Each structure stands twice: as C-alpha cells, then as structure tokens.
Amino acid sequence: MQLQILLGLLLSIAIVSCNGLTMSGYLSKVDKARLAGVFKASWPLDDAATAHYALLGLTTLGVDAPSGVCEVVKKSANPSNIEAAYHASVAASLAKPACSLGGALKGLEARLDDASLSAESLLQLVTTLKNEKLPLDAKKVRSVMDRLLKDDSSAGTVACVLLAGLRIGLDKADLAKFKGDMKDALLQADESDGQYLYYDKGVYTTALVTEALLKTTDKLGEAVAPADKLVKLANYLLSRRQIYQFKSAAQLLVALKSFADSSVQSPVVLFLKSGATLSKSSGSGVVSVQLADVWGRPVSPAGASMTLASAKNTGSGAVFLKDAAMSVALASERSVFNIDFMKAKPTVGFYQLAVSAKSSEKRFLFPASIALQVKVVSTVAVQSMEVAVADRDQQSAPVPVKLTYPAKAKSQLEADSHQRLSAKFQITMSGDNTPVTVHQAFIRLNHLTANKEAIFVAEPDKDKVS
Known part of the structure; x- marks a missing residue:
C-alpha cells in the first residue's frame, strides 16, 4: 500500500470595488461574441424591425452581417406607416452593400404636419427622411420638438427630442436650451444599491436616454450630467449585458459605445491584468493593472499615473505597503501599470490593494480608489x-x-x-x-x-x- x-x-480571485465613482465592469470579448451570436441567430430575417436591430447590433460590434436583408426591408417600405418606414430605412442603410429603397418612401415628409406626432415617431420620421435624402424642414422639426416637450417632459420624450435635434444638426446655442430638460430627465431615474441608475421602462429606455445625454454633451463640448450619475447608468447597462431581446440589446450596445467614444465624459475601468496569485517560489510577483473604457478597449490618457495607496494583509490587518508609485509597463502605451509586489518580501496570505489613478485629460472619469485582492503563495x-x-x-x-x-x-x-x-x-x-x-x-x-x-x-x- x-x-x-x-x-x-485556497486560490484567490480578483475582486474590484471602488469608493466614489464605481465601475462594475466592461464589455468583454466574451460578451461581444455572445451578443453577436444573438443577432446572427435572427437569420433568415422575417421582418424589417428584426433586420434593423440585428444590423444595428452587429454594426456597433464591428461584425459583418449575413446577406438576405434587402428582400425583407423593401417589403416594409411603406410611407403610410412611419415606424415600418423607419425600420426599413435604417436596415437598408446598415446593410452591406447598402440597399436602395428606390424612392418607395417619397411623400413621407408630409407626416411632419401631423399634430398627433409622438416624440418617438418624430425621431423615426427625421431619421428616415435624412437616410432617404427626402425633404427635411428643420424649422418645422424644431417647432414640433418644443410642442412635444411642452406636453410631456418624461425622460423617453426628452431622449427622442434630443436625438431628433442632433439629426437635423442643431447648433450648440440651440442645444444648450435643452440643458434643463437633460437634468430633469436624470432626476426621473430610479437608483438601486447606490450603484445603478435606470428607468422603470427598462433597458431600452435607459440606453436611449444615455445615448441622447452623451451625444448631446459631446456636441455641446461640456459636461451637463453629474459624473456619478453617468457611471451609475453605465453600471446598470453593463449589469444587463446578458440580454437576448434584439431591440434592447442593440440599443444597449449603442449606449455603451457612446460612453467609450465620448469626448467629454468617458468612465475608466481599472482591473487586474496579471494573475491574482503571486508566487514566492517562482519570483512571479508583478501586479499589473489595466486602464480600459467600458467597451473593453485599453486607454492611455495623457499624463496618466497610478499609485498603490496601500497593501493590507487581510489576515493580520497590517498595512504592508503604502503610497507606492506604479510604473508604466510600456513607454509607448500608458494603459498598463506595474509594481513588483514581491520585491517588498510579503509573507504568504491574502492582500487587499488600494489602487488609485489619475490623468490630465478631464474627459476620463476615474474611480477615487479601487480594491484588488491578490494572494501570495509559496x-x-x-x-x-x-x-x-x-x-x-x-x-x-x-x-x-x-x-x-x-x-x-x-x-x-x-x-x-x-x-x-x-x-x-x-x-x-x-x-x-x-x-x-x-x-x-x-x-x-x-x-x-x-x-x-x-x-x-x-x-x-x-x-x-x-
């Protein structure tokens, strides 16, 4: 015998938490691949609405879509139905190669005179007229925008009106008149656990409002929404990234991409790039922390720096390191910062690292601090x-x-x-x-x-x- x-x-895992601004994650490669699979599963297409949202999702992800779009969307090109015309027009414009509706929507511009036009219908109508290069009376659209907001100041209405205004190319001075509406829309959101901000109508409305706020902010060139509220909106959307419904999933991606591409307010995620287990025996003890946007892309802000504020042994409670500067991994890319943790000769056990970062680029929204947990083994x-x-x-x-x-x-x-x-x-x-x-x-x-x-x-x- x-x-x-x-x-x-017992092996450790990386735990990320923050004080102040808190980002709960980012859209990973796995998330993107899963969502691309959701959209591709809609082929063969049955209707223009499905084609619209599937193509919007795949285009936002940068993924090529299957063929067989034009036959479906041409059947829905009906000028008497604003929503059907909208889905057909957007799907036709996103198809590769683009589909031509051949003037099937001619005369649709007359619907701008419809007194019962809703905010959603206005956005759909303006988008369709612009896509199809049909006559678009910007002054008339501007008048409808004012009427709609006077009758209904809900967040969904504000979002549709703002996006319609952006479609017709409103200048900064005119857009600035909607700052109060933007702030009111944020006040209507519900908050959960101090981390999430959302609207009771669900993912689609939350994502649509987010897109409108960010794109209007970019056009204005100045921050309107408080940074903490934007981060909470991003957290909510990221918490819903397992969604399967085409319309909501596509709009969620548009909103997250708007966060990542924003020239005014873009949240930064800090996460552990190196392994969470450090070995005394092998000497593998470098802790690497990555800077990324919510789309998962590395970011290298000008003048970026990172500090290990403290390293506390979770067993004894003793602070092991304090205010240690972290170095850039590569001089050509300031998105990863390293510190040789084993150089300080830690004992075996769990350590909670408090890490902070900052940069001279004001558009990046950094967390005040994050906590990363690593384990030293031997x-x-x-x-x-x-x-x-x-x-x-x-x-x-x-x-x-x-x-x-x-x-x-x-x-x-x-x-x-x-x-x-x-x-x-x-x-x-x-x-x-x-x-x-x-x-x-x-x-x-x-x-x-x-x-x-x-x-x-x-x-x-x-x-x-x-």
Missing part, C-alpha cells in the same frame, strides 16, 4: 514525517518510523484489523523551512494490487497550530 500527502491550497515541503502502527486499545505505545517524504520506508510496515495506522508531518515553506498552516491536507492510501484508494483528511495538531 502506498501513502501520499495531498495539500489543498511551494511547500513535507517535513518531519512519521508513520506508526499501534494497537487500537493503545495498550502498547506505537513505534514511529521516520520518513523523508516522498521516499519510501526502509522497512515494511505490517498491520491487521486490530491495529491502527497513524501519520504525523509538518508543512513548511520551501527554502526557509518556515512552518505554515495550509487550508486542508489529505492523506491518500493506494492499494497497488487492487488498484483502489482511500483518502483521509489530516487534522492539525491543536497544540502546535496558532
């Missing part, structure tokens, strides 16, 4: 091992046999059903032989002839474990 020692070591050795056979009634003292693990005993041990086998050993750090308490240790007995095994949990000696 063969005896083996198995050590169970290879271990089995020392002072003894194996003994004794009677179960313990009337006779066991005679221990000393072993140098993993070598075999020099003599064969014999035991029967009236006896018990015991083993004692000590776990130490490789190199300096410092005793260490592991999370769990197991002893495995292998029966070489029968090819069977039994595994036992080794219990720590309470008198020798602190």
